Amino acid sequence: MKIVIIDYGAGNIQSIKFAIKRLGFEAILSHDAGEIKKADKVIFPGVGEASSAMAKLRASGLDRIIPELKQPVLGICLGMQLMCRYTKEGNTKGLGIFDLDVKKFPNTVKVPQIGWNQITNLQSDLLQNVPEASYIYLVHSFYAPLGKETIAMSDYAFPYSAALQKNNFYGVQFHPEKSSSIGEQIVRNFLNLS
Incomplete structure:
Protein backbone atom coordinates (compact mmCIF):
# COMPACT_ATOMS: atom_id res chain seq x y z
CA MET A 1 0.00 0.00 0.00
CA LYS A 2 1.32 3.42 -0.95
CA ILE A 3 0.69 5.98 1.80
CA VAL A 4 1.62 9.59 1.12
CA ILE A 5 1.76 12.32 3.76
CA ILE A 6 1.39 15.69 2.04
CA ASP A 7 4.53 17.70 2.72
CA TYR A 8 3.79 21.42 2.72
CA GLY A 9 5.83 22.53 5.71
CA ALA A 10 3.12 21.99 8.36
CA GLY A 11 4.34 20.23 11.55
CA ASN A 12 3.44 16.84 13.14
CA ILE A 13 4.78 14.75 10.22
CA GLN A 14 7.30 12.55 12.06
CA SER A 15 4.81 11.45 14.71
CA ILE A 16 2.35 10.46 11.96
CA LYS A 17 5.08 8.49 10.17
CA PHE A 18 5.90 6.66 13.42
CA ALA A 19 2.21 5.89 14.07
CA ILE A 20 1.93 4.31 10.60
CA LYS A 21 5.21 2.40 11.06
CA ARG A 22 3.92 0.92 14.34
CA LEU A 23 1.06 -0.58 12.28
CA GLY A 24 3.55 -2.20 9.92
CA PHE A 25 3.40 0.27 7.02
CA ASP A 32 4.64 16.05 -5.83
CA ALA A 33 1.15 16.09 -7.40
CA GLY A 34 1.78 12.94 -9.45
CA GLU A 35 2.96 10.97 -6.45
CA ILE A 36 0.05 12.15 -4.30
CA LYS A 37 -2.47 11.19 -7.02
CA LYS A 38 -0.95 7.68 -7.27
CA ALA A 39 -1.16 7.01 -3.51
CA ASP A 40 -3.62 4.49 -2.08
CA LYS A 41 -4.09 6.68 1.01
CA VAL A 42 -3.29 10.36 1.52
CA ILE A 43 -2.76 12.07 4.87
CA PHE A 44 -3.09 15.86 5.02
CA PRO A 45 -1.44 16.93 8.30
CA GLY A 46 -1.33 20.32 9.89
CA VAL A 47 0.14 22.17 12.81
CA GLY A 48 0.47 25.91 12.55
CA GLU A 49 -1.47 28.90 11.33
CA ALA A 50 -4.19 28.66 8.66
CA SER A 51 -3.40 31.60 6.35
CA SER A 52 0.32 30.79 6.01
CA ALA A 53 -0.43 27.06 5.54
CA MET A 54 -3.01 27.89 2.86
CA ALA A 55 -0.51 30.22 1.14
CA LYS A 56 1.96 27.30 0.93
CA LEU A 57 -0.72 25.05 -0.58
CA ARG A 58 -1.60 27.69 -3.18
CA ALA A 59 2.06 28.32 -4.04
CA SER A 60 2.57 24.62 -4.82
CA GLY A 61 -0.79 24.12 -6.58
CA LEU A 62 -1.84 21.58 -3.95
CA ASP A 63 -4.96 23.66 -3.21
CA ARG A 64 -6.27 22.47 -6.60
CA ILE A 65 -4.98 18.88 -6.36
CA ILE A 66 -6.33 17.90 -2.91
CA PRO A 67 -10.08 18.49 -3.58
CA GLU A 68 -9.83 16.35 -6.75
CA LEU A 69 -8.33 13.27 -5.07
CA LYS A 70 -10.40 10.08 -5.38
CA GLN A 71 -8.68 7.85 -2.78
CA PRO A 72 -9.28 8.10 0.99
CA VAL A 73 -7.81 11.38 2.34
CA LEU A 74 -7.41 12.11 6.06
CA GLY A 75 -6.99 15.69 7.26
CA ILE A 76 -5.56 16.04 10.77
CA CYS A 77 -6.08 19.11 13.01
CA LEU A 78 -5.27 22.17 10.85
CA GLY A 79 -5.48 19.83 7.84
CA MET A 80 -9.15 19.18 8.65
CA GLN A 81 -9.83 22.90 9.18
CA LEU A 82 -8.26 23.79 5.82
CA MET A 83 -10.58 21.24 4.17
CA CYS A 84 -13.50 23.43 5.30
CA ARG A 85 -14.94 26.32 3.31
CA TYR A 86 -13.41 29.09 5.40
CA THR A 87 -11.59 29.65 8.69
CA LYS A 88 -11.65 32.71 10.93
CA GLU A 89 -7.95 32.11 11.59
CA GLY A 90 -6.38 34.75 9.37
CA ASN A 91 -9.75 35.08 7.57
CA THR A 92 -8.69 32.31 5.23
CA LYS A 93 -10.59 30.69 2.38
CA GLY A 94 -10.22 26.92 2.68
CA LEU A 95 -10.39 24.06 0.18
CA GLY A 96 -14.20 23.93 0.35
CA ILE A 97 -14.45 20.14 0.73
CA PHE A 98 -16.50 20.34 3.93
CA ASP A 99 -19.41 22.75 3.91
CA LEU A 100 -18.48 24.45 7.20
CA ASP A 101 -16.82 27.65 8.40
CA VAL A 102 -14.21 27.23 11.15
CA LYS A 103 -14.66 29.57 14.14
CA LYS A 104 -12.59 30.64 17.15
CA PHE A 105 -13.51 29.44 20.63
CA PRO A 106 -15.01 32.27 22.69
CA ASN A 107 -12.96 34.15 25.30
CA THR A 108 -15.06 32.49 28.00
CA VAL A 109 -12.93 29.33 27.71
CA LYS A 110 -9.16 28.82 27.92
CA VAL A 111 -7.56 28.61 24.47
CA PRO A 112 -6.02 26.68 23.04
CA GLN A 113 -7.91 23.65 24.26
CA ILE A 114 -5.01 21.34 25.14
CA GLY A 115 -5.31 17.79 26.39
CA TRP A 116 -7.62 14.83 26.45
CA ASN A 117 -11.31 15.04 25.67
CA GLN A 118 -14.04 12.57 24.75
CA ILE A 119 -15.54 11.90 21.34
CA THR A 120 -19.19 10.91 21.05
CA ASN A 121 -21.86 10.21 18.39
CA LEU A 122 -19.42 8.14 16.33
CA GLN A 123 -20.80 7.43 12.86
CA SER A 124 -18.29 6.24 10.27
CA ASP A 125 -16.08 3.31 9.25
CA LEU A 126 -13.20 5.60 10.24
CA LEU A 127 -14.35 5.17 13.86
CA GLN A 128 -15.09 1.44 13.76
CA ASN A 129 -14.18 -0.43 16.99
CA VAL A 130 -13.73 2.89 18.81
CA PRO A 131 -15.88 2.88 21.94
CA GLU A 132 -18.32 5.74 22.45
CA ALA A 133 -16.88 8.46 24.74
CA SER A 134 -13.26 7.43 24.07
CA TYR A 135 -10.57 9.96 24.96
CA ILE A 136 -8.49 11.61 22.23
CA TYR A 137 -5.76 14.27 22.35
CA LEU A 138 -6.42 17.82 21.10
CA VAL A 139 -4.55 21.12 20.75
CA PHE A 158 -20.42 23.53 23.57
CA PRO A 159 -20.47 20.57 21.15
CA TYR A 160 -18.38 20.87 17.98
CA SER A 161 -17.15 18.57 15.17
CA ALA A 162 -14.35 16.27 16.32
CA ALA A 163 -14.43 14.47 12.96
CA LEU A 164 -15.93 15.07 9.53
CA GLN A 165 -16.56 12.97 6.43
CA LYS A 166 -17.70 13.70 2.92
CA ASN A 167 -17.33 10.91 0.36
CA ASN A 168 -13.62 9.88 0.37
CA PHE A 169 -12.56 12.84 2.53
CA TYR A 170 -12.17 12.45 6.29
CA GLY A 171 -11.03 14.98 8.85
CA VAL A 172 -10.21 14.75 12.55
CA GLN A 173 -9.70 17.76 14.81
CA PHE A 174 -7.68 15.66 17.25
CA HIS A 175 -4.26 14.07 16.82
CA PRO A 176 -4.71 10.31 16.32
CA GLU A 177 -0.91 9.89 16.31
CA LYS A 178 -0.89 11.20 19.92
CA SER A 179 -4.14 9.57 21.08
CA SER A 180 -2.74 6.26 22.40
CA SER A 181 -4.51 2.99 21.44
CA ILE A 182 -7.69 4.79 20.34
CA GLY A 183 -5.73 6.93 17.90
CA GLU A 184 -3.90 3.86 16.65
CA GLN A 185 -7.24 2.16 15.97
CA ILE A 186 -8.42 5.21 13.99
CA VAL A 187 -5.23 5.23 11.88
CA ARG A 188 -5.66 1.47 11.31
CA ASN A 189 -9.29 2.05 10.24
CA PHE A 190 -8.19 4.75 7.81
CA LEU A 191 -5.57 2.46 6.26
CA ASN A 192 -8.25 -0.26 5.90
CA LEU A 193 -10.71 2.00 4.05
CA SER A 194 -11.31 1.14 0.41
Missing part, protein backbone atom coordinates in the same frame (compact mmCIF):
# COMPACT_ATOMS: atom_id res chain seq x y z
CA GLU A 26 5.73 2.89 5.57
CA ALA A 27 4.58 6.37 4.59
CA ILE A 28 6.41 8.76 2.31
CA LEU A 29 6.44 12.54 2.46
CA SER A 30 5.74 14.29 -0.81
CA HIS A 31 4.54 17.55 -2.32
CA HIS A 140 -6.63 23.83 19.05
CA SER A 141 -8.06 27.34 19.37
CA PHE A 142 -10.43 27.08 16.39
CA TYR A 143 -13.21 24.55 15.77
CA ALA A 144 -15.60 23.35 13.09
CA PRO A 145 -19.22 23.61 14.23
CA LEU A 146 -21.61 20.68 13.97
CA GLY A 147 -22.97 20.06 10.47
CA LYS A 148 -24.31 17.38 8.15
CA GLU A 149 -20.76 16.06 7.60
CA THR A 150 -20.04 15.61 11.34
CA ILE A 151 -19.17 11.98 12.16
CA ALA A 152 -18.02 12.56 15.77
CA MET A 153 -18.39 15.37 18.23
CA SER A 154 -16.53 16.66 21.24
CA ASP A 155 -17.50 19.27 23.79
CA TYR A 156 -15.61 22.34 24.96
CA ALA A 157 -18.04 25.00 26.20
